[in-house]
Amino acid sequence: MTGRKDDERDREREGQRNVSALTIREIALVEDCFEDSAIREIRLARALDETAVFRLATIGDLEYHPEFPRPFFRVRIPGGSYLKGVVGAESFRVFFPRPPDAAELRALGEAVEAALALPVPNSDR
Amino acid sequence: MEVIYLNHAATSWPKPPEVIRRVRETLEAPPVESGRGNGRGADPLRACRESLATLFGMRDPSRVVLTAGATHALNLAIVGAVGTLAGAVGTRDGTLETLGGAPVRCVTSVLEHNSVLRPLRHLERDGRLALDFLSLDEFRDPAAVARRLRDGTRLVVLTAASNVTGARPDLPTVAALCEEAGAILVVDAAQAAGAFPLDMPSLGPRALVALAGHKGLLGPAGSGALLVGEGFRDDEVPPLLVGGTGVRSDLPFQPSEWPLHLEAGTMNLPGFAGLAAGVDLVLGEGVERIGAHRAHLTTLLLDWLEEIPGVQRHRPLPGELAAGVAAFNLAGWDPGEAALVLQESWDIVTRGGLHCAPLALPALGWPSGSLRASVGRSSTEADVHALVAAVRTLAASSAAAA
Numbered sequence: 035m036t037g038r039k040d041d042e043r044d045r046e047r048e049g050q051r052n053v054s055a056l057t058i059r060e061i062a063l064v065e066d067c068f069e070d071s072a073i074r075e076i077r078l079a080r081a082l083d084e085t086a087v088f089r090l091a092t093i094g095d096l097e098y099h100p101e102f103p104r105p106f107f108r109v110r111i112p113g114g115s116y117l118k119g120v121v122g123a124e125s126f127r128v129f130f131p132r133p134p135d136a137a138e139l140r141a142l143g144e145a146v147e148a149a150l151a152l153p154v155p156n157s158d159r
Numbered sequence: 160m161e162v163i164y165l166n167h168a169a170t171s172w173p174k175p176p177e178v179i180r181r182v183r184e185t186l187e188a189p190p191v192e193s194g195r196g197n198g199r200g201a202d203p204l205r206a207c208r209e210s211l212a213t214l215f216g217m218r219d220p221s222r223v224v225l226t227a228g229a230t231h232a233l234n235l236a237i238v239g240a241v242g243t244l245a246g247a248v249g250t251r252d253g254t255l256e257t258l259g260g261a262p263v264r265c266v267t268s269v270l271e272h273n274s275v276l277r278p279l280r281h282l283e284r285d286g287r288l289a290l291d292f293l294s295l296d297e298f299r300d301p302a303a304v305a306r307r308l309r310d311g312t313r314l315v316v317l318t319a320a321s322n323v324t325g326a327r328p329d330l331p332t333v334a335a336l337c338e339e340a341g342a343i344l345v346v347d348a349a350q351a352a353g354a355f356p357l358d359m360p361s362l363g364p365r366a367l368v369a370l371a372g373h374k375g376l377l378g379p380a381g382s383g384a385l386l387v388g389e390g391f392r393d394d395e396v397p398p399l400l401v402g403g404t405g406v407r408s409d410l411p412f413q414p415s416e417w418p419l420h421l422e423a424g425t426m427n428l429p430g431f432a433g434l435a436a437g438v439d440l441v442l443g444e445g446v447e448r449i450g451a452h453r454a455h456l457t458t459l460l461l462d463w464l465e466e467i468p469g470v471q472r473h474r475p476l477p478g479e480l481a482a483g484v485a486a487f488n489l490a491g492w493d494p495g496e497a498a499l500v501l502q503e504s505w506d507i508v509t510r511g512g513l514h515c516a517p518l519a520l521p522a523l524g525w526p527s528g529s530l531r532a533s534v535g536r537s538s539t540e541a542d543v544h545a546l547v548a549a550v551r552t553l554a555a556s557s558a559a560a561a
Contacts, residue, residue, distance in 0.1 A: 066495055067512035067528055073495075099556050102504040103160065109490060120503040127499070 050062045056086055056150050061128075061139060070133040074148065076117075084121055086150060093145045115142065160506040163542050167535030168322050168350060168375045168484050169510060174433070175252055175537075178377055179516060181436035185429040189262050192405060203432035208418070210438040211384055214446070215368070216358040222387040223420040225307075225431055229349035230274040230400075232369035232385035235421060237278045237316065239396035240343040240367065241265075241287055244313045262286055264308040265314040268293040268328075269518040270321040274369075275347050276518070279316065288314075295522050300477075301332040308340040319351035319368075323519045323531065325457075325475035325482030327351070327437075334362040345368070352376050353441050353536075354450050354481045364390025375449075377536065378434030382425055400424065449536050450481035456534040456543050460485045463547040469554045473523060482540060483534040486514075488522070491551060491557025494528045505549045509533075 046136040057079040087098065087107045094111035102120070117128040119126025128142060164172050185203055201392050202223060212220040226232040244263045267279060282288040291312065297303035304315060315337055320327050330346065337344040343364045348357055353375025358370065365388050372382030387396060393415050401413045402423035413420045441449060457480045464470045464487055472487035491499055498511030512528040513520050520528050532546055 067515075067517075097560055098503075101556070102500070102552065103506075104504045106504050107499055118499070120500075123503060129493075129496070 072130040163507045165532040168533035178433045182429045182433040185432040197344045207431040207435035221417040222423045224385040226383045228383035229371035241393040251479035261290045264312040266291045267316040273515045313342045319348040320482040325479040338363040355493045364388045372434040377437030382430040382434040453483040454480035482528045486529040
């Protein structure tokens with residue numbers, strides 16, 4: 035009986051985690067006016083909430099503007115990249131100091147994953 | 160939140176109900192063989208041609224060539240002009256047989272859009288064109304064009320209103336100089352059409368004017384026109400595309416008369432029906448009146464932006480304000496980032512970047528680009544006020560962060 039209750043509790047915890055988990059659908063190239071864009075968009079399965087923004091802040095310095103109609107965040111991460119977006123959106127952007135290679139994208143994905151407790155994104159863009 | 164649209168220099172929005180209705184009616188009605196003179200219903204191409212001819216003071220609507228947009232029209236104009244000036248023979252099957260010789264000398268400006276710059280650059284790369292550029296200061300000075308014409312320039316390609324700064328050249332004077340020198344004038348009127356009065360006869364017989372249908376003329380994207388001066392023979396503006404015309408199908412080559420030789424393939428009937436409705440609206444309200452509205456809002460925008468610490472902005476001359484563009488930058492915010500925040504946080508649509516005019520922004524001292532807010536016929540003082548309030552908040556936030 036005890037084991038069964040533990041299993042139920044585990045399932046319940048897993049369910050709660052799934053409800054709150056943010057998953058990355060893809061990391062996409064965002065074209066800008068220059069030949070090699072250094073901007074990528076991290077697309078999520080659901081909208082970012084304020085809690086998620088504060089989790090992202092664990093990987094850098096957060097500048098947060100709750101006074102904007104949709105609160106805006108800018109996280110400066112070591113190496114000079116920025117995460118930028120708004121609460122309530124299903125994506126945010128990464129502005130690298132130069133066009134990233136696959137390793138840099140993977141590192142960024144892992145950092146975001148660690149911050150949001152997400153699986154590693156399956157993308158090299 | 161309601162979207163506040165201040166990106167009319169890219170494309171006008173929302174489209175007027177009359178335009179939407181005309182597009183829908185064309186899609187719903189039984190198809191007519193437009194332009195062939197044998198349909199039972201209204202002919203959208205003819206209506207569009209006639210409305211454009213009226214707006215631009217042209218006697219002959221057949222010299223209004225309907226195109227997929229300003230880029231298409233500019234390619235026709237530039238390739239045709241260079242071929243003509245090089246002594247090339249435009250053949251009716253769409254090829255251009257050049258007779259060799261020195262490249263054509265052409266002057267354009269640092270304010271041009273890529274729809275001008277790239278066709279010119281391609282011809283330059285092929286050795287068919289020698290390019291020279293008017294600087295920002297020279298752009299408004301006909302004497303700078305006159306100097307080039309004295310030095311052998313035979314092609315002048317200029318925007319009628321910059322999509323970044325709103326700056327305008329003195330086109331009638333430039334046109335007179337070109338006529339005197341035997342040069343061809345190509346005008347990119349993508350931004351100017353529907354904002355400033357533009358009279359084709361005032362540009363002389365050897366002018367080619369490209370229009371976008373979806374900006375100040377209020378039509379759908381995918382519509383535009385090339386206005387051809389009365390001094391051009393049909394073989395001086397050869398087609399870039401050849402194919403079906405629906406008439407004279409027994410000919411092995413493209414029929415030669417205006418505008419048929421430049422309108423191969425099935426035309427965008429709903430698009431041109433919508434453009435005709437947009438042009439009719441502009442004719443009904445008056446370009447001067449619409450221009451005055453745009454100039455008023457641009458003045459308000461620039462005046463209010465000037466009061467915000469950290470804003471750097473370019474100020475057009477009074478006669479250029481109807482272009483409706485305000486280019487500016489904000490300390491602490493990259494232009495692309497500022498445009499993103501305005502859209503994502505405030506639902507205000509502007510544009511950040513180079514605005515497809517890659518020489519203009521560096522010339523203005525903004526190599527990373529600028530923000531650009533642009534107003535149109537449907538813009539209001541409330542729209543402008545909302546943008547200024549948002550920019551003020553952005554400026555305050557960056558000042559606080561600093």
